[in-house]
Amino acid sequence: xxNLLVGQKIKLTSINEDDILEIQKWHNDVSFMRNYDxxxxxxxxxxxxxxxxxxxxxxxxxxIFAVKELEHExxxxxxxxxxxxxxxxxxxxxxxxxxxxHRGQGHGKEALKLTIEFGFEELNFHRIYLTVLEYNQxxxxxxxKLGFKREGIYREFIHRDGKRYDMYLYGLLRPEWExx
Numbered sequence: 001x002x003n004l005l006v007g008q009k010i011k012l013t014s015i016n017e018d019d020i021l022e023i024q025k026w027h028n029d030v031s032f033m034r035n036y037d038x039x040x041x042x043x044x045x046x047x048x049x050x051x052x053x054x055x056x057x058x059x060x061x062x063x064i065f066a067v068k069e070l071e072h073e074x075x076x077x078x079x080x081x082x083x084x085x086x087x088x089x090x091x092x093x094x095x096x097x098x099x100x101x102h103r104g105q106g107h108g109k110e111a112l113k114l115t116i117e118f119g120f121e122e123l124n125f126h127r128i129y130l131t132v133l134e135y136n137q138x139x140x141x142x143x144x145k146l147g148f149k150r151e152g153i154y155r156e157f158i159h160r161d162g163k164r165y166d167m168y169l170y171g172l173l174r175p176e177w178e179x180x
Contacts (some may be wrong), residue, residue, distance in 0.1 A: 004114065004117060004121065004122055005065070005114055005118065006070070006114075007070075007110040007111075007114050008110065009069060009105075009106065009107065009110055009151060010067055010068060010069055010070060010076075010107050010110050010111055010114075011067075011068055011070055011114075012065035012066070012067060012068075012079065012111065012114050012115065012118070013054055013057075013065065013066045013068055014065070014066065015064060015065075015066045015075070015078070016066075016074075018075075018178070019066050019075040020046060020049055020050055020053070022047065022074065022075050022098065023049050023053070023075065023078065023098070024044060024045070024046050024048075024049045025098070026049050026096065026098040026099075027043070027048070027049055028043045028044065029098075032098060033094065034160065035096075035133070035136050035139065036094075036096040041044060042114055050138050056080070056082070060084075061082065061083065061085075061086075062080065062081060062082040062083075062084060063080045063081045063083040063084075063123075064078060064079075064080035065078065065079050065080050065111075065115065066078060067079055067095075067097065067107065067111040069107070075098070076097060076098055076099070076100050076102040076107060077095065077096055077097040077102065077107065077108065077111060078094075078095070078096050078098075079093070079095040079096075079111045079112065079114075079115045080093070080094060080096065080115065081093055081094075081119060081123075081128075082094065084123075087122060087128075088126070089125045089126035089127065090125060090126065090127045090128070090129065091119060091123070091125055091127075091128055091129075092128075092129055092130060092131070093112070093116065093119065093129070093130050094130065095108055095111055095112050095115070097111075102137075103138075108142060109142055109145070109146070112142070112146060113178070114141050114145065116128060116146070116172065117176060119173050120177055120178075123131065125174065126173065126174050127171055127172070127173050127174070128141065128171070128172050129151070129169065129170060129171040129172070130148065130168055130169075130170050130171075131154070131167050131168065131170070132167065132168050132170065133157075133158060133165050133166075133167050133168075134166045134167070134168060135165055140168070143170050144170075146172070146180075147172055147176050147177060147178035147180045148170040148172045149170060149171055149172070149176070150169070150170055151169045151170060151171045152168070152169040153167070153168055153169070154166060154167040154169065154179050156170075
């Protein structure tokens with residue numbers, strides 16, 4: 001039997017106490033937060049981060065996974081689902097690779113593939129969607145490579161550094177994933 005959450009170089013696991021401090025560092029890194037979320041990049045303390053993760057783990061419409069390299073136990077990112085609509089089989093997917101040194105090595109792609117596979121095969125989703133800011137071209141290329149289709153634009157959605165940016169809506173249907 002195949003392990004859905006283990007890939008060639010990375011695995012998806014639950015988040016443990018040792019991971020919280022590393023995640024807190026990312027939440028205090030403005031460049032990470034500006035690509036990861038649309039909220040203002042305000043510093044978070046350990047308690048704030050614990051509460052964020054606890055809220056997801058208690059919720060029945062969200063999942064969060066730690067992204068870890070197979071050779072090392074340290075967390076390098078997070079991925080998961082939120083806004084799950086069980087009756088419609090839809091969910092918003094997200095991913096963030098924390099430190100710059102772990103980006104550009106295929107970890108994000110592999111983690112996203114595992115998360116998508118888990119969503120379609122284990123959670124029985126029909127549609128997985130995401131949003132991405134127009135300036136995050138690296139992420140856009142990855143999403144399109146994985147088969148996501150641009151479905152819409154939230155025009156001038158976010159204000160950063162005196163400029164307005166669009167946010168794109170992307171979606172992936174189960175049949176598109178299976179054909180990919």
